[in-house]
Structures are given as structure tokens and as C-alpha cells.
Amino acid sequence: MTTTEITDDGIVSDPDTAALAIEDLELSYVVRGTPRAVLRGVTFEVRPGEAYGLVGESGCGKSTTAYAALRYLPSNGQIDGGRVTSSGQELTSMSAKELREFRARQASMVFQDPVQAVNPVLKIGRQVAEAFEVMGQSKSEAKKSALAALHRVRIASPESVMDRYPYQLSGGMLQRVVIAMALACDPKLLVLDEPTTGLDATVEAEVLDLVRDLRSELNSAILLIAHNLGVIRTMCDRVGVMYAGRVVEEGTVEEVFDNPSHPYTVGLLNSIPRQGLRKTDRELFAIPGNLPQIGEPLPTCVYVDRCPIANDTCRTEVPPIVDRSEGHWTRCHFPDRLDEIPEPEEVSEVVAVGSEEVVGVHGVSKTFRQRGHDIPALVSVDLGFAEGETLGLVGESGSGKSTLAKTMLGVYEADEGGEITLRGRPMAGKATKRVEESIRSLQMVFQNPDSALNRAWTVRRILTRSITRLTGMKGDEADKRAVEVAEAMRLSPRHLDMRPRQLSGGLKQRVAIARAFAGDPNVVVCDEPTSALDVSVQAAILNLLASLQRDDRTSYLFISHDISVVRYLADRIAVMYVGRIMELGSTEQIFEGPNHPYTEALLSAVPSVDGQAENRIPLTGEIPSPANPPSGCVFHTRCHRFIEGLCEVTEPEMHELSPGHTIKCHLTVEQLSQPVEITEKDRMADVAEPLE
């Protein structure tokens, strides 16, 4: 590998004062005795007090860079070249003791999953206090400091939290705890590695708010790793775009996101639905090809194999650093030719949604019984699916989305009284009792294709089995159909003889979709089908779903916590909370408002890559358990428009705001349109009642 990168003065201005300066860092993982390059000359700096973001798809080296910033390498990792410095101290040459001292007093790291990041067998108080004891405080001092630290991350009753074990707290609460521990030493450098990725949008927004507010109190510089461009945009001052172990573009978030100058950045930004883009407007941009493997030799431009404007120069010469504006540079030979990148395709034919109801959910409830208690997980849900329609389903984790999906599919049997109909005719509750026609017409695509596909089977066998089961076709006929279905999913014939582990995540999800479509279904339930995928792959899957719908007039129940994705694909949106539909309307109606207060809070929580001013409505506290739903309106315990004496007494009826737009709320359109005041108290998080 040639390394012609020369540390540019413009990139690392002053390694002696920077909170973190990474210069030309090369790092490899030794796999079966061979070192494979992961970082291929990473250079950037985080200035004191600054928030710097690193974005890129999985496998581009973001997390490796984050770990390298604290010199925490896996046992098979080795630094091949370059320097890492923090406030003038060189990490690469520190002794073990100096490094421990550095980690204890000057730098901290927050990991993706807060549930994993705390020790499950120790009380929270013990763990937070330990962070202070490391700095030499006595046990009693450390305990006092721990209380103060928890208070600082807006935990309303720190004493009670100190005394709990991790499994007794929610993910959002735990991430606050983790942040409190990370801030114990008032670090000069705080590294956040995907700190909100596993959290609900509402919790994510709270955690991000917290970090942003704490920044003003602390002198920490922040290195934020995230694949969510919206998170980076709302949190960071500057951003570096990483690809295949190299920073390919850097600048202020405004410059980079509004005026991208590297083909990869352009691809990333075009692959996510921005500014209210809908499936009827245009397709999303799916970056062709795959990320190079680690260790692959990339002698010139790292992006050349997937770049739509690459030419011979790109294949023979290392691209120089090209300045675009003050502090904004790109590592591309032709940043002025970016307008040659083909626009994603316009969608020419718009297929109208049919008027006939294909599948209907009428007054469906689902009550689980656990230890003699009734748990109403679904309460009287009404939904209808017209031909070719996408119904988006949103709500926090635990709101009952997946229960609804599984009840529709007959995994759970709905309670007596409600019914699920296919073209007006009721279906049996349990899938095992449904006639073939009903089973065929309702299919599902799961979030994780890895566990949804039989790993021992070839794609051909997976597909032909479904075809035989759902349509009765056998032998050559089934095989022919499998080839057809695969083709419709844009899988090539050679994929048919591969096994799932030989396929990338995106291809596996295509196989899972092909399986669902094998019997020509009427409604496909998609439960978070793209949330495990990178944005460029997500784009291809969303395009596929949209085009299948145009061709086959299939309806979707599309469950996702990514509001912009739902907005792109859905014709109508249903909002769920504690097993009830709180609001239902067309996508336009939902986004124009006025909304149910719960929807209002959900929508305000989404970090946008377009950088609109936000006025977030906090949704503190935890979603109530369906085993013990609040009286009256189930949302009243967290509602910012709560009316005393009414909401906690009477459960509102579902009523129409405008034709096709219904909500379950006591307030009038006028009341709902009034802006709300948010106080500091609303932002404090409290623990739920002690667990039984």
C-alpha cells in the first residue's frame, strides 16, 4: 500500500493544544497471521471544546478510530504508523501507567449499548462511585460525587437510582448513568461511539439534549461517532466523512451536509429520504457495490470502485486534498464534476391506492395472561389496508407495534370479539387454523434477515420451499417461480445457489423479501426491515419495496422507528401507544398537524440532517406497562397538554379531526395548535416505581 498522505497543516493545525489529534494513523488487524489494513492514514483533529463528528457506513473504521483515540486496541490490532496525541501528550508512546492515568483523568468513552456498558452484577452507585475513586477520592467523597453526577445528568431521584441494579433501569436511564460516569473526571476528551443507536427516537433526543447542554458546563471536546447523519448535524460543529479507513471529506456540518464535495458524501446524503421526500417523488440513491474488505489494497482513491464519476486519473493517482472553502476540504480529484453524478430516478408512474379494503383489522384486542394477571397488549385496534397502500406504524418500543403485526399474522390469536378479514371474510385467529389462501395473502419481513433465514439452506431451497408451501407448485415449476421471484428482487441467478452467510446484509434482506413475496401476497408486514442496514443499502431495499408495490399492488404494514423512512414510504400513518391507536391519518395530515400530543412529541424528537430549528417536546419517563395502564387517557402521565380533572378520568374516544384523520384526544383542533411551554422540570428523568 502506498502512503503518500502528507499531514496537511490545514487539517491538524496544532497537535500540542488539540483535545485529540490523529495524524496519518494506519492500523491493521492481524487475521490468521496476516495484517489487514483497517485505517489507511486517518488524519483529523478535535479542538478543545469542539464537537467533531465522524460519519460513514459500518466497516469504514469509525469505531476503530474511536478506540484508537484512547489507544484501546483489540489484541490483534496493531498500529502501523502515524500519531495520536491529546493535549500534546503522545498516546502512541505512553507507558501502561501513563495510559491508565490519561484514561482516568483526561478522556472518557461512551459505548453504543448502555445495557452492556454497565456491569450487571454491581449496583449503579458502586459503579458511578468507582469512577471517582479512580481519581483518588475516598469512599464517602466518591459517593457524594456520584450523587451529584447523577443529578447533573438530570436524574430526578439519584439516591434511588444509586441503589438499583442495571436490569432495573431503562436504556435511556442507563445511558444517563453511563454519561455521568464518563463525565466524572471532567474529561478534556469525550468519545461517544454511537451513543443513541439502540435507543428510541424520543430517548435519543433526550440523551442528545443532555450532552448538548452539558457541553456548555464542561470543557470537554467531543468526538461523536454515528451513522445517523441527523444526529451528527444536530450535535457537531465539524464533521469528517470516513470511507474505507480514511477521512474523505471534512468541514463544518453546514458546509458538508449542505454543500457536499465528495462523491461518497453526495451518495450518503441522497440515499436517505430528506426534506419530506416521498416514494411518489423519486427513488432513493443506492450506492452501487459494496464497501471494500478490510485489508484490500486500495492504492489510489479509496472510493474509486463505487464512484459514478471515476476516470483513469482516479485509478492511477492518489487524490490530493482539495480545499473547498475555509476549513472544508475533500479528497477528490474532481470535486467540480459532482453534478455529473446521475440523479436518482424520478418515479414516472404513480399508481393510485385502490379503494377496496383488502385486509381489515376490526376491533382487535389481544390480552396476554401472565401469573394470573391480564395484560391487554392490544386494545380495540381498527385498521384497513387498501390495495397497494402502505400503512406506516410508529410508536416507541413497547407500544404494541410488533404485537399488532404478530396478531395480524396469526402468531398470536386475537381475543374474542374482534376480527381480521381478508376481502371482507373473517380469517381464523391462529395461523395454524387459517386456510391456505389467508396464509399466502399475509406475509412478513423481519428486521434481522440473519435469524429469519435458514443458514444451512441455499437461497434456492429457501425460496422453493416457500413457493411449495404457499402455492402448491412443485419441482421444476417451483424452481422456475423461484428464479422469477429472485429476478424481481434484483438478485442474480448465481445468488440462488449461495447460502445466507455468503450474502451481504442487503442481499439477505432481499432473499427475506423474496420469500415473503413467493406466494404473491396481498399484505406484507415489514417489521423494521431496514433498521439493521446501512443507509445506502436501506435505500436499495426501500426502492425495491416501492417498486414491488407499483408492480404487484401489494399493501404494506410498515413498522419503523425512523420517521423519515416511514414518511417516504407510507400513504397513511398510524401512531400507537400502550396498545392503542392514538392517531391515524394520511402522511400529509400527520406531518402537517395538528397532531395528537404523543405524535407531536414523537415528531419533534427526530434529529434532522437538514438542520431545521427544533423545538423539542420532551417525553420523559417511561412508557407505561400495558399490565398497568394509566387511568383515563393512557398518555396523560406524559402529556404536555394534560388537562387536570379530565384526562386522568375519562378515556377519549377516537374522533375525526378532518376527513380521514382521526385522533384519540380530548383537545380541540384549536387547543392542539397552540404552542407549548417546556420547563426545566419537564426535562428531568425519573425512575419508574420500584419493580415488584
Add this chain to the structure above:
Amino acid sequence: MLKFIARRLVLGLITLAILLVIITLIPNIAPGDPARKIAGGTATPERLAQVNESLGLRDPVSTQLTNLGQSVFTLDFGESFSVAAGQPVMDLVFTALGNSAKLVALSLIIMVPLAILGGLVAAYKKDTWIDRTIVNTGLAFSSIPDFVAGVFLLAFLAVPFEFFKVQANAPPGSSILVQIQHLLLPAIAVLMVYFGYIARITRAGTITSLDADYTRTAFMRGLTTREVFRKHVARNALQPTVAVLGTQLGYLFGGMVALEIVFQYPGLGNLIIRAVDRADYPVLRAGVLTVAIIYMLATLAADLLIAWMNPRARLNIGEDA
């Protein structure tokens, strides 16, 4: 927690009751005449009748059961017939139990720390030659049957070095140190058999724990490797090890028959096998029940220890952490 212990003890009593039925039935369904087997081929009819009488074999099975149930509660199983004719059964069992306890205790004191240390080191040095040496040595040794290991130890240690004793049982009145000296070889044999097993369980738990984010958090906090292991890794990593040790403890008390024979050690296993051999049913019954009780208590202790280590396991034992 008391509720949990009580429930477990009740369950244990039910298990014991079932066991009681089985061991009551054994002499009734065993082939041949138990009395003749005990008294010998040349026994007079009077002697046979006397044996049958004292065994209660002429009584209906229900009466046999009640009698045996009674002897469990009064801790009186009568007298031995053939293993040590005329001696009270409980004296024999208690002596053997004491002997077994000494051997098991010494074996565990040697084996558990070494195996856990081995597992921790192997996990920390995963995929290096150190790891491979520990894992493969353990595997090689545990694939040797314990009595073969015992014979090897006799041949290679006891024969050339006088320090190691052929007989595990020290002469009466020996000091503790001499007793330990005598017990050393069978304890080493236990080490050879169990080291690999326990070390591998420990290694697996430790690898999972070392890979966890909370361990990273601890390292990032600036703790030393030793502190990370002591404060964060150990309690998570050793839970499977404790569970396994709990079940193995019961086994060690009754199952070291071959080793006890090789080293001529009068432990519980030895006693039970002799009782089987000579159809000494009272001794057999008392011995088997004793092993069962130890087994039950050992697994209960392991579960309580795990509950102490892991707050989530406390939910299972009905403690709200």
C-alpha cells in the same frame, strides 16, 4: 430467600423420598436370596431367618418403607451385616463421610484455584500459545480415567519418592500435615481429571466477560488489569464455574470409588461399593442417602452463591435484589 431455601429443601425431601422407595425395593427385586448372599452359602437356616428378620424382608413393602423412613429420621439404620458385622451403620457411614470430606476438601483446595487461575489466564491470553497449552493439557489429562491417573501417580511419584504415600489413609493419630501428605496423590489425580473441565468453563465465561462493554468501560476508566478482573470480570465470569462445581461436589463425595480403591482409602465411595459387593443393604441404604443429601445441599449452596454474585439470579430465588 428463606422461601426459596424452604422450597428447595422440600423438593429435596421429595427426591429423597423417591430414592428411599427405590433403595427399599432393591433387596426385594434383586436376583437371588439377599439373606443367603449376606450370610454366605454355608449359613444355617436359623441364621438365614435371622438375617431376613433383621432386614425386614419378610415384611410387606409398605412396612419396610415406614421402617426405613423412620430410620432416616432417627438416624439409625441398624447394624451392618457383612462389611463390618455388628457395627452400627451410622458409625461406618459417618467415619467414611469424614474421610471423604477430607479428601474432597483437599482436592478442591488444590484444584479449584488452579483451574480457575488457568481459565482466567487462558482467556486473557486467548489464542496464544499460553492459552493453547492450558486448554490442551487440561483436555489431555481429563481424557485419562481417574484410576489410570491414580496408577500413573503411584508408579511415577509414590514409587521413586518416599514423600508420596501409596496409601491415602494415614496411620491413626497422625497430625493433619501427615494426613495431607498421605492424601496428596489422590488429590493430584482429582486435579488431573477436573483441571481441564473447570478451566475450560472458566475460560469461556471469562472470554464473554472480557469482551463485554462493561469491561471496556472499566479499562477506559483507568483501572489496572488486576482491578478490572477483581472488580468487574470475576463475578460475571465465574457464575458458570460455580454452577458446575456445585454439581461436581456431590459427585466427588460418592463417585471417587476407583480412586479410593486404588489408594485404599476408606471413603464413602469405597464403603458403598463394598456394601454392594457384599449385599450389606443397611450400609448401602445409608450411604446412598448420604450422598444424595450432600448432592442436594451442594447444588443449593451453588445456587445461593450464584444469587449472591448475580442480582438477576436473585429474582429466581424470590429475593427482590
